[in-house]
Every structure is written in C-alpha cells, then in structure tokens.
Amino acid sequence: MRLLFSVLRKILEKESFSHKTYNIDESEFWDFLNMAIKKEYISVLKGRIEDTYVLTEKGLEFLKSNLRFYREIPNDSKELPQWVRFEGGVYTPKNKKTKPEQNRYEPETIEYFHWSEILYSTLNSIKNKGGIGDLFIEQPASESDVLQIESIIGFELPESFKKVVLDYSRQCDFYWNTQENSTCELDDPNIFLSQGEPYTNRNILNGGLFDFGLWNLDKLITLNAIRIDHDYLDEKNNEFHFWSNSFIFSGDGMGNYFGIDRKYNIGEVIYLTNDKDFHGWRLGKSFESFMNNWIQIGCAGSFINDYIALSSRHIPYINNKTTNSFKIKKWLEIG
Numbered sequence: 142m143r144l145l146f147s148v149l150r151k152i153l154e155k156e157s158f159s160h161k162t163y164n165i166d167e168s169e170f171w172d173f174l175n176m177a178i179k180k181e182y183i184s185v186l187k188g189r190i191e192d193t194y195v196l197t198e199k200g201l202e203f204l205k206s207n208l209r210f211y212r213e214i215p216n217d218s219k220e221l222p223q224w225v226r227f228e229g230g231v232y233t234p235k236n237k238k239t240k241p242e243q244n245r246y247e248p249e250t251i252e253y254f255h256w257s258e259i260l261y262s263t264l265n266s267i268k269n270k271g272g273i274g275d276l277f278i279e280q281p282a283s284e285s286d287v288l289q290i291e292s293i294i295g296f297e298l299p300e301s302f303k304k305v306v307l308d309y310s311r312q313c314d315f316y317w318n319t320q321e322n323s324t325c326e327l328d329d330p331n332i333f334l335s336q337g338e339p340y341t342n343r344n345i346l347n348g349g350l351f352d353f354g355l356w357n358l359d360k361l362i363t364l365n366a367i368r369i370d371h372d373y374l375d376e377k378n379n380e381f382h383f384w385s386n387s388f389i390f391s392g393d394g395m396g397n398y399f400g401i402d403r404k405y406n407i408g409e410v411i412y413l414t415n416d417k418d419f420h421g422w423r424l425g426k427s428f429e430s431f432m433n434n435w436i437q438i439g440c441a442g443s444f445i446n447d448y449i450a451l452s453s454r455h456i457p458y459i460n461n462k463t464t465n466s467f468k469i470k471k472w473l474e475i476g
Contacts, residue, residue, distance in 0.1 A: 263439035274317030282311035301427035316349035352394035437461035
C-alpha cells in the first residue's frame, strides 16, 4: 500500500520517479505500474514525445482514504525504499523530523499564567468584533481528586494532563463564536498542498470547545464511558484501535473527541472520530504542548480541517508559529 500511495502522490504532485527511486528491479517496477493501471488507479495519456500518467478518481480516493501515510513519509529519499517495504503497523521515519523543525515552537518551560492572559484577551477581542463567548478557569485539583478519578476509570491519567490539572486548573471552559461577516481567512498554500486537502482557503468562525470545555476533571468519568461505548468501532480498523487505547479529555459536541494516545504514540493528543480519513490524527506531542500551541492562537477552529490548516508543513501538530497561526493571532490581536 505504501508503494502505491507514494507513486500516486508523486504523479499527483508531478514529481519524477523510477524503479531507482524505490530500489526495485526495473521489470518488477513496470509490473507494479501495469497492475496499478489495470486496477484503474492510474490512466496513461499518450503524448507525441512521451506518455504521461494521471490519477483516476479511484486513485484520488485511495490517497484520500490513506491520509495517515502523509505522517510517515520520510524526508530523506534514501529512506523511501525502506518505508514502502515496511509491513508493520506504524512506521517511524528516522529523518521525518529534523530537530529544529520538531522543537522550534516548543518553549523550554510553559507559563500557565500566560494561558489565562491569552484566553481573556481572545474573549475580549471576539466580543469587540460583535461575537460571543465564555471563559471559566477553576482552581487546580488535588492529588486525592486525581487518584479518585483514576480509581474509577481504571488507569492513571497521562502525566502531561495530570501536570496541568494539578499545577494550573482542574477545569477550563472556553468557547467563542464570531459573526459571519467578521472571520479570519486562512490561506497558506503550503499546508493545503502538504496535507492533500482540496480547498484553497478556510474561514475561521469560532474556537474552543462548548460542550465539554477544553478539559474538566469532573467530566472524565462520563467521557471514559463514551470512549468505551465507541470501542466497537475498533473492529472496523485492522491497524489501530484508538478508541480502546486512548484517554478522552474533551469533545466538540458533534461526535468527535480529543484524546491522548496510550499505546501507539504514547502521550500524543489525537483526534477521535467516525471519519476514517482523520481518525487518530495527531494534534500535539503531549497534552501540555497541544494546549500551549492551541491557546496561543486563541483555540481557533472547530473542525479537523481547521486544525490541519494550523499545523506546520511537515508535522501534523497544531503549531502557533505557522503562517496561518500568525494570521489568526494578528486578527485576534493577541500576538
């Protein structure tokens, strides 16, 4: 599947490739291409000088249905042959993330008081634009509060989440909506091209999470029950059982939830949804990191496509220092 995904992507983006790209015998590679043509993933356009390949609707659908591979593709072309031959569940490229790209937007320490400042500033900005919203920040939880929750749900809370509720707040409710004639349009073409999305702009109308808040220690038992109710969906996915192996800390009220991975990329914030294209999408390397980046841009967005547009080109996490993120901060007057 990875070989087909890579070839289709290269055709779509008009990149050159050959059997040498994948370190495959030339005859074997031609057999593969003929198979892809025969199965109608690729069409051949006859030219006066040379033939060219284009994707069929089936080929485009294959790319869309396997967006998870975008997260794995190595930057180093020398690693590509190893990636396309990998037969396990999740491939971790050695050179997928360079150290500067991976860490450039992660502060050494996170100042929680700054979170409160930004959240209040965002709310004031939205109200000045004629929008609505609300913010409530509760006191920190106690160790006994956390232990009680852990005893009921049957596992320890992720360390990064636990740190926030113990050191900052046990509950943070925040949401906002603005008027349709006062929105921020995101238009960084690098994000749309790298993530394979068909749109060229996206209007941000709201932010935060209304139903469950950004997080709430007292709602974790209810959210864990919801997670258990969704376990049956794992049966439809042979690769990942995210519902069974995650910790849910919030939801958007539309059947999508925000969780923390407890098995695959342990500690990462992931998107849990019935949409197979985006189920398990990685939003942050930890709960604290995710919230820090999202809060820095006023918790903008309410759909997965918004969050993707606020990520960086090579990393799926929400990033507060991308072109789109700076545009949001300028619009909200918070940065």
